[in-house]
Amino acid sequence: MATTLPLHQIRADYDAKTIVVYQAYSPAIAEPAVRAQRFVEPFSRNRMTWIKPSFLWMMGRSNWARKPGQERVLAIRITREGWEDALSQAVLTSYKSGVHSDRASWERELKTSAVRVQWDPERTLRGGVLDARSIQVGLSRHIVAEYVDAWTTEIRDLTPTVRKIADLVKQGRADRAAEQLPKERPYDVPEAIGRRLHSHP
Template identity: 55%
Template sequence: MTANQSQSRSGDQYRIRADYDARTIVVYQAYSPAIADAALRAGRFVAPFSFQRMTWVKPSFRWLMHRSNWGRKAGQERILGVRMTREGWEEALSRAVLTTADPAAVAKAAVHLQWDPERSVRGAALNHYSIQVGIGRQLIRTFAEEWVVGLTDLTPQVRKAAELVQGGRAAQAQRLFPPEREYPWPAG
């Protein structure tokens, strides 16, 4: 499935919103302390990160906050901003198969693509969707060794934002979120 095929599904509801620049895009992942600490020390993903299983990346910070319960779920206590090349991101999109496609096609796909309801600061489902991209075993080393150009530990920022949200100060918390704007779909 190409990105354009995905975009045509429903206009405004299916748009990638991300923090990006001319060369890179930031995606978010939640990990255990052991994985995050090793990756941050090395400046790249290394063991105990698994190169044998799919890894899911999400350009929506709020969606990952919902998914990881603000870094409070077991095994998801550390939130990393993963800066990857736009070339790698767009390569992944060009090879993606929607998880709702034919099961045989999904099983063979190097990359899985899924749309989930975007989330408000407080976790409520919104009326537009956020993209998740699952990078499979066939591309996981390429992702980790070629596409990833930087890792940032966002855990302290997440903890502070979570405290603000819990204290009824969602607007103040949102100022701590990374900026996201509509990402242009690659031609194809």
């Protein structure tokens, strides 16, 4: 991945109707979800859940599915309608002049918003940190049910692929590893959402 990516740009694996986001869970949560093709107990609908469209950011976060409690990496395909509905409600987790009218109004929005967005440093295949940012979207308990019941169309366990890529990187076969990565590309959002997210094309 080039280091000349725009600072705030959504990049994802998507098609005309759906987009793929990633989450990492323990087997106790992941395995029932894959079987049911939706999140079921012990997944909690009463806490915020974060979804991420960047595969490599998820790899950095989960240490290639080696971090305790994140041993299963899931690719969750959701509707673009649901994704953009979430983004249209999102509030940045940090104050940005020019996005919010003032700090007090941002604080009020943040307290009541059902969705939060933060931009974290994007990662390279070898785990390096880029200047470019990757979007993370936090769904509060007030909207998680929609994510589970209405938006999700497929849940795949990518853990075998994750381990294969990690092994190739460890063996110094980065080119082969890169061939296994999801094909992510810029995801354009309506201008109003882009302003809300501090996102740039």
